[in-house]
Amino acid sequence: MEFNLFQSLFPNGVFLFDIAGLFMSMFCTYLFINAIYFLSLHPLAKVPGPKLCAISRIPYWIQCFKGSDVKWIHRLHVQYGPMLRFGPTDVSCASADAWKEVHGHMKGQKDMDKAPEFYLPPINGVPSMLTASFDNHARVRRFFSPAFSERALKKQEPVFHRYVDILVSTLHKLSAQPVEMTRLYNFATFDTMADLCFGHPLGLLEKNQFSPWVNAIFESLQTLPLLAMISYYPIFNAIFTRFQPKSVTRQRIAHCKHAEERVNQRLRQGSNQPDIWNLVMEASNSGKGLSLSEMHSNAEIFMLAGSETTATLLSGLTYLLLTNRDKMELLCKEVRRAFKTSQDINFEATASLRYLNACLREALRVYPPVPIGNPRVVPPGGQAVLGVWLPAETRVSCHHWSTYHSEANFKNADQFIPERWLGDPTYAGDVTDAHQPFSWGPRNCIGQNMAVHEMRLIFATVIFDFDFELCDGSRDWIEQKTYGLWMKKPLMCRLYPVSR
Template sequence: MLSTLILSLIASGVLYYIISAFYCVTFHPLASVPGPPLCAFSRIPYWYVSFGGVDVFWMKRLHDKYGPVVRFGPTDLSYASAEGWQEVHGAKVQEKAVEFSPQPVNGVPPVLTATHPNHTRVRRLFSPAFSARSLKAQEPLFQKYADLLKHKVSEVGQDGQKPVDIGALLNFTTFDVMAELTFGQNLGMLAKTEYSPWVASIVESLKMLPLVAMINYYPLLRVTLFERFQPKWIAEQREAHCAFSADLVNRRLKVGSKKPDVWNLVLDDKGKGLTLEEMHSNAELFMLAGSETTATLLSGAIYNLLRSPRCFAKLVDEVRNAFDSDGKMTLENLGSLKYLNACLKEALRIYPPVPIGSPRIIQQGGQMILGTWVPPETRVSVHHWSTYHSSSNFTDPNSYVPERWLGDPKYAGDAFSAHQPFGSGYRNCIGQNMAMHEMRLIMATLLVGFDLELCAESEGWDEQKSFALWIKDPLMIRARPRSRGRGDKL
């Protein structure tokens, strides 16, 4: 009797799945959108490549085969065009698919994943901390760490006699900068040339993001399995991680500071509408979003420049003609270096720090996107890597060519508006101006001080796996004290 009941339930489940699969492939509103037939009724292919860290390249292959719109799950669409940015991330209010981001232990979403009303409120409160006026006031802080980085490169590399893992030093620099802006104190990583245990846990946890996404995507899975059977150490690690960030925020608020950090600028508005829990969760977000991505882009820019001698020589000439070894680098004069800006912009295209899409959820009533009606609850996103490496959008898409941003006629037909590395629309990156200044300053400081050379062991460094962010191997270079000659002021 019991066995018959079990077999009946199994048979019913199989039948239901077969009917559902048939509906998804034939009658579902998204049935006409191209994509692998299996993906039309199952997310298994996507989870498989995500857990392997190769979903970025899998998605690119799908776009190459099926075009600028791909259905890669029953209710998941990926876009790879300038028009996709306009219609997915444009003026129409969309909510983020929060299951693709780790949720804070305190249960209060940061600005990145907050609902539209909360996002608008919290972003307005934090905007003064990322304004042009604030960035100008923070210039000495950025300069301090650029100078310390220059000293550490020389010290660790023994003036070019030993290889230097420039990727690690860049991570130490950007995390220290963001810690001082967020907590009023640095973590001492650049000075010690080692990760703090807290930051090391942040970087290591990136590999868990596909698991987090899958658990959040299926509420039943989260309730029935993960919340009951998750290892105790995972819960303890998450709680300890969040407590560390919260304690630093609390200490900063209690002690106060006269420096132009995030909280001085936010609390000038008396923190109206900003709760202590929102301060905690956003501080944690700023540490990762404002550090790992900046260091990643700089690493990618250095790697691509050192593999492109012509571009590297041209950039060295521009920077060294603008600054002597003691030249003062400011927001204004760094921003005016056209080739430096083009080199960083091209690095953001060929090696975007966040190569995946940032999914939005279609709201009630559905939405027309690129001529196709998309039903409610569909996840839609523009995939950075696929968009930037598409020959439909960019000439020589896999080549590092800064000149494409400087009016070279060969690249006049490029779809430049398809390039949105900081996101598009009202949810674009609040700290993008800060990130660009920090990248310009660090790059120029290194080029003024050193002659750089890529070590043989780092050839092919860009062949990486991705778990939302790139998992980077050491980027080994030699940094010899600057030789005099080409590119020096007369």
């Protein structure tokens, strides 16, 4: 009876599996034609790279979810050269010229905007400097730039000293026992940035633990590949926006609200301290400044960008020096000869320490805090990069890790050799312009001077007071996964106070 009923519904004998087969055949034909187009006829067909990557972004997403995309992209660059195609419309570069052509302002060419799907928009819907359009970015940056000038940093220096002193005091209490240095560096940098951003520290160093807010920041990092993939495909983005889990929404709102409340408190209370908001508020009171929502969005970005990356570099520098003891000995001699007491260590004095600065630059090369590429969108009409014409809407990026670990750019690229920055003739052929850890062009890191001053001050003070020893369990510390940022393992060290 069921069969007769089915026949009555389909009198011509067309069965459901025939219809399904027809659609499947059409879909396969579409995929085949699409693959032929991207492999042979697409304007990017001439860019070298794996054939499978030319027709699908799936290989890249797999590496992202595994946390291995950084080393994977590097291996592809070693195989295919300074420019490669790792997705149907995705290009990665690893050369000095690419920084200028992708991130810089080229005469007669339109500037490339950031790929919107690469960045999560702020929960309040107001772009920060990180996600703003070129014109809007320039406007917002004008208000913040004075707060990161050398003059402002000189006024802010006591804030940095305050938390370095607490860090050193904490290390003295923990000396001779295994100490997790990455954690303590994060405590110091987050406390400092919170004081500069909000007028109040988070108290991480004093409590010796992360606050729930900072903990949530680190826990959310592993979700970045998933969110990036959802944002990349409009259909996934529409579905996720409609059916986003309430727990995710609550977490994002809570994180944003925490920053908002701290900014609002700082604005209500006012401050005579030389923090970030003094100059911003002066312009805002005249009616020409930032909106309150823009302040909220940017404060959230400053907290992460001004804290986590600095602590990451300090952790990497510590590890690299402890696994290159001859370099550590040279640095200790320079620092300990330069100062009689730790109170003599300051921004101006550390800026003149040649070996310390070379070690920092080399650590930023060997272990860049942001190892990935930040994609830009080729504007309408297309644009040439490294002599190759890229069509509009291509996502093109300069991959930090691949650029810095390329033998074409740096001799003995995988080795930690600070002397390459001090005129050693062995490394005269290094392409130093390829090293841009704070990015390049009008949208480079606004806080790079602050970051470098803080790195020098913290590290010089710590090694002035302590000798370090790497614990056996951290010998492979640098072998880490990445989810946009490094997923750092505990960096266990023993510290011994230097007797004078």
